[in-house]
Amino acid sequence: xxxxxxxxxxxxxxxxxxxxxxxxxxxxxxxxxxxxxxxxxxxxxxxxxxxxxxxxxxxxxxxxxxxxxxxxxxxxxxxxxxxxxxxxxxxxxxxxxxxxxxxxxxxxxxxxxxxxxxxxxxxxxxxxxxxxxxxxxxxxxxxxxxxxxxxxxxxxxxxxxxxxxxxxxxxxxxxxxxxxxxxxxxxxxxxxxxxxxxxxxxxxxxxxxxxxxxxxxxxxxxxxxxxxxxxxxxxxxxxx
Amino acid sequence: xxxxxxxxxxxxxxxxxxxxxxxxxxxxxxxxxxxxxxxxxxxxxxxxxxxxxxxxxxxxxxxxxxxxxxxxxxxxxxxxxxxxxxxxxxxxxxxxxxxxxxxxxxxxxxxxxxxxxxxxxxxxxxxxxxxxxxxxxxxxxxxxxxxxxxxxxxxxxxxxxxxxxxxxxxxxxxxxxxxxxxxxxxxxxxxxxxxxxxxxxxxxxxxxxxxxxxxxxxxxxxxxxxxxxxxxxxxxxxxxxxxxxxxxxxxxxxxxxxxxxxxxxxxxxxxxxxxxxxxxxxxxxxxxxxxxxxxxxxxxxxxxxxxxxxxxxxxxxxxxxxxxxxxxxxxxxxxxxxxxxxxxxxxxxxxxxxxxxxxxxxxxxxxxxxxxxxxxxxxxxxxxxxxxxxxxxxxxxxxxxxxxxxxxxxxxxxxxxxxxxxxxxxxxxxxxxxxxxxxxxxxxxxxxxxxxxxxxxxxxxxxxxxxxxxxxxxxxxxxxxxxxxxxxxxxxxxx
Ligand code: SF4
Ligand code: SF4
Numbered sequence: 001x002x003x004x005x006x007x008x009x010x011x012x013x014x015x016x017x018x019x020x021x022x023x024x025x026x027x028x029x030x031x032x033x034x035x036x037x038x039x040x041x042x043x044x045x046x047x048x049x050x051x052x053x054x055x056x057x058x059x060x061x062x063x064x065x066x067x068x069x070x071x072x073x074x075x076x077x078x079x080x081x082x083x084x085x086x087x088x089x090x091x092x093x094x095x096x097x098x099x100x101x102x103x104x105x106x107x108x109x110x111x112x113x114x115x116x117x118x119x120x121x122x123x124x125x126x127x128x129x130x131x132x133x134x135x136x137x138x139x140x141x142x143x144x145x146x147x148x149x150x151x152x153x154x155x156x157x158x159x160x161x162x163x164x165x166x167x168x169x170x171x172x173x174x175x176x177x178x179x180x181x182x183x184x185x186x187x188x189x190x191x192x193x194x195x196x197x198x199x200x201x202x203x204x205x206x207x208x209x210x211x212x213x214x215x216x217x218x219x220x221x222x223x224x225x226x227x228x229x230x231x232x233x234x235x236x237x238x239x240x
Numbered sequence: 241x242x243x244x245x246x247x248x249x250x251x252x253x254x255x256x257x258x259x260x261x262x263x264x265x266x267x268x269x270x271x272x273x274x275x276x277x278x279x280x281x282x283x284x285x286x287x288x289x290x291x292x293x294x295x296x297x298x299x300x301x302x303x304x305x306x307x308x309x310x311x312x313x314x315x316x317x318x319x320x321x322x323x324x325x326x327x328x329x330x331x332x333x334x335x336x337x338x339x340x341x342x343x344x345x346x347x348x349x350x351x352x353x354x355x356x357x358x359x360x361x362x363x364x365x366x367x368x369x370x371x372x373x374x375x376x377x378x379x380x381x382x383x384x385x386x387x388x389x390x391x392x393x394x395x396x397x398x399x400x401x402x403x404x405x406x407x408x409x410x411x412x413x414x415x416x417x418x419x420x421x422x423x424x425x426x427x428x429x430x431x432x433x434x435x436x437x438x439x440x441x442x443x444x445x446x447x448x449x450x451x452x453x454x455x456x457x458x459x460x461x462x463x464x465x466x467x468x469x470x471x472x473x474x475x476x477x478x479x480x481x482x483x484x485x486x487x488x489x490x491x492x493x494x495x496x497x498x499x500x501x502x503x504x505x506x507x508x509x510x511x512x513x514x515x516x517x518x519x520x521x522x523x524x525x526x527x528x529x530x531x532x533x534x535x536x537x538x539x540x541x542x543x544x545x546x547x548x549x550x551x552x553x554x555x556x557x558x559x560x561x562x563x564x565x566x567x568x569x570x571x572x573x574x575x576x577x578x579x580x581x582x583x584x585x586x587x588x589x590x591x592x593x594x595x596x597x598x599x600x601x602x603x604x605x606x607x608x609x610x611x612x613x614x615x616x617x618x619x620x621x622x623x624x625x626x627x628x629x630x631x632x633x634x635x636x637x638x639x640x641x642x643x644x645x646x647x648x649x650x651x652x653x654x655x656x657x658x659x660x661x662x663x664x665x666x667x668x669x670x671x672x673x674x675x676x677x678x679x680x681x682x683x684x685x686x687x688x689x690x691x692x693x694x695x696x697x698x699x700x701x702x703x704x705x706x707x708x709x710x711x712x713x714x715x716x717x718x719x720x721x722x723x724x725x726x727x728x729x730x731x732x733x734x735x
Contacts, residue, residue, distance in 0.1 A: 030455040034479035037459040041368065041476055043335035054328040113369045114336070118476060203458045204327075205437035209320050213434040214520075216244075218445035218555070 006184055007169040011162055014191035021194035022202070035200035041114040049108055053101025056094045057134070063091065067148070071156050078149055087148050088141075095138045102131050126196045129189055136182045144176065155183065242517040243540060243551035245560045246428065246448035246591050247486060247510065247701055249500070250572045250579045251421055252690060253597040254649075255507040258384065258419035260284050262499035262508075266423075269498050270485070275477020277342035277367045280379050281484040282499045284421045287633070288395035288409070288625075289382045291420075293338040296470040297396040297583065303332040304468030305431045305586030306524060313525045313587050317435050317465050327437060332465045336476070340377040342367040368476070385417050392417070400632035409625070416600045416624040421507070423499060424471040424484035425582065425590030426450045428515060428538065429524045432483070435466025440481075446557070447512075447701075448591065449486045457481050468586035494703030496695075509689075511567030511700045512560055513591065514540040514551060524587045529638040531584040538589065539574050542567065559702035566700050568689060569593065576686055578645050585636035594634055596642060598649050600625040647676040648686070655683040 025032065039046050067074040078084050106127050109119050141147050154171045161168040172180065193199060266282040285291040295301060299316060306313040318326060345362035353360035366373040382391030388410065398406055408414055426443075430450050433441035440456035441463055443449070452463070452472065459479040463472040472483040487497035495501065500508045515538045523534040540547045542564035551561055564570065572579040572595065579593035601624065627646070631639040651672040658664035673679060689697065 031478075031480075033455075034457065034459045036479035037461055037474070038476065039330060039333055039461060040336050040464075040474045043333065047329055047331075050328045113371060114341075114366075117369045200458060203438065205324070205439070205458070205460065207439065208323055208437040211439050214430065215433060215439055215442040216445050217442045 003169050008167040011187045014187040018193050036197045038115050042112045045108040049104035052097040056098030099134045122196045133185045243554045244517045246513045248513045248569045248591045250509040250593045252507045252595040255505040256419045257505045261502045261504050265498040265502035275475040279473040282423045287420045288392040290391045290394045292379045293334045397632040400628045418597045425592045428589035431588045432463040432467040432472045435462040496699045509568040509698045511569035512564040528636040531636045532641045563702050580634035596630050651676040652683045652686045
């Protein structure tokens with residue numbers, strides 16, 4: 001397929017659709033935002049799946065993002081061979097952790113009847129895609145060594161060119177097929193964010209670090225100190 | 241001082257007959273939906289027993305509520321950073337098996353079975369998977385001491401007794417039990433709200449009802465662990481936590497909560513308490529033996545002028561203040577000190593109170609003969625459930641408030657016996673009243689509110705005038721084009 005379709009048009013479409021879908025869902029169906037945890041239904045296997053999965057995939061994703069957002073610092077970080085080796089090793093082991101995690105999570109969904117009962121078609125699609133994506137990632141990390149380095153010189157300029165609206169797929173057209181597939185699937189997953197339970201990533205409650213322990217809300221308008229507040233719900237009172 | 245109002249309940253345990261009508265009323269109205277099938281916002285437990293979910297009182301296992309660290313309380317479950325770190329897997333979440341797997345029966349089989357040699361049977365099916373299931377537990381598995389060798393013996397509060405006392409408890413002639421109806425306590429220092437990373441759980445300013453915002457809940461399920469009473473439940477269908485809402489939609493139109501309304505024993509009293517919101521953290525951090533007293537100190541006198549003036553300034557509505565003055569809960573809890581909070585040791589400052597049951601304490605066996613007029617403070621070898629058990633249950637181990645309540649209950653009983661049967665010597669009655677720190681007038685009041693009170697005396701909560709709160713008092717232009725006053729979408733599972 002034409003590179004400009006896959007690596008220029010498609011990424012833009014995916015991001016635009018994801019943003020529109022996410023905003024629409026947030027305002028039209030906020031009730032549906034949930035991580036849809038199934039821990040209540042099955043507690044033991046989840047531990048061996050969810051923990052390696054999340055603690056593996058989150059740092060790896062953050063590293064992908066960091067290289068993209070602050071390429072300068074990333075370059076400095078890679079400048080020293082020891083740091084590079086540490087980074088490479090950490091990335092590989094985290095990737096493996098995530099892979100093991102998602103395999104266990106999928107097996108759990110398949111084998112545990114209660115969890116299977118609450119798994120939707122979208123869940124299957126999503127987990128299958130994630131499995132494919134992580135396997136590709138691990139495969140790439142092992143076949144094309146020093147990924148943190150060449151990612152910096154290929155994918156980063158491409159993604160930055162997309163972000164600055166001066167799209168240029170040239171830096172990546174000659175990459176091996178596995179890497180290019182990894183990129184396309186990445187954007188498919190971005191596209192799916194608002195349409196699946198992946199939306200829960202955006203509700204990570206960082207605010208917990210500082211919010212008051214108790215939240216008190218008033219419905220009433222006649223609360224004298226709050227006369228000026230909005231009508232209806234949402235009149236906050238600072239907790240003791 | 242910051243005055244807030246709290247809708248609060250008293251349960252008179254001597255009157256509970258363990259009929260579970262309350263649970264059924266609640267289930268029919270609120271939790272008769274897929275995903276909620278295993279939830280009992282109101283449940284009635286047999287005590288001694290392990291309850292529902294199994295061993296909920298064991299906070300070593302479930303980590304609910306707050307613990308004392310020096311001068312302050314902190315969540316037993318997690319600090320803030322740990323709460324976020326555990327978000328992918330909550331190590332202390334009870335699994336469904338600790339509640340029970342909800343089931344139904346294949347009733348169709350009874351009528352549709354082809355002709356055969358055997359009677360058709362309706363097989364049990366899981367309400368989650370739809371497949372056949374083996375019923376292994378239920379919400380009242382140990383009802384009326386069923387299987388007491390396992391369940392009653394596992395009761396956490398029995399740790400307060402000696403080995404000998406525990407042995408005695410389970411000898412056949414001494415078997416004793418009572419019922420403990422439980423709903424969410426709508427605590428002043430709710431562990432559920434503090435544990436929720438998103439902050440989806442809030443307390444309503446007007447009446448103190450604790451609610452889970454269904455739009456904000458993201459299924460981090462920390463509230464389930466944070467509540468030491470296990471009264472927040474995770475809806476496995478919608479991926480949202482749910483809990484007792486104290487029937488606020490009914491209350492807002494002047495009706496009593498469903499459990500209250502249907503209560504066959506009329507054991508429930510609903511009223512307003514005013515409390516000082518500025519001292520919550522301080523009072524939650526008192527040492528164990530002071531906790532009951534500390535909670536009473538938080539509760540303010542609704543006829544005190546200063547309190548009333550401050551309450552008005554803090555936005556408590558006049559109708560609520562009026563109800564607070566006539567609150568049956570205030571009388572039971574603060575005036576008479578007959579009703580005690582359930583497990584104050586969890587430090588959430590629970591706002592439901594229990595009048596301890598007299599019967600399992602005074603009933604004794606002497607010379608192989610039942611005696612219903614035993615002396616609860618006398619020989620522990622003849623008495624049945626020791627006071628210490630109730631101290632563990634209702635006073636964080638402090639026997640004093642429990643004894644005081646029992647002295648008063650006994651005095652009231654003697655007073656009525658002398659009125660109706662007339663075989664109580666006046667000096668005996670006087671002595672009983674004096675040791676209870678009571679008088680004839682009070683005893684009569686207690687008796688009346690306990691036995692004769694009609695619906696209007698037991699339920700003293702003003703309608704909440706939501707129509708006033710939103711439509712009438714708000715600028716009409718402001719809500720133009722909006723619809724509904726709350727959550728009004730069908731509760732279907734998220735994408
Ligand atoms: S009893 Fe109710 S208010 Fe108290 S912690 Fe539990 S759920 Fe929250
Ligand atoms: S309906 Fe009343 S008497 Fe019956 S179990 Fe419930 S609380 Fe007890």
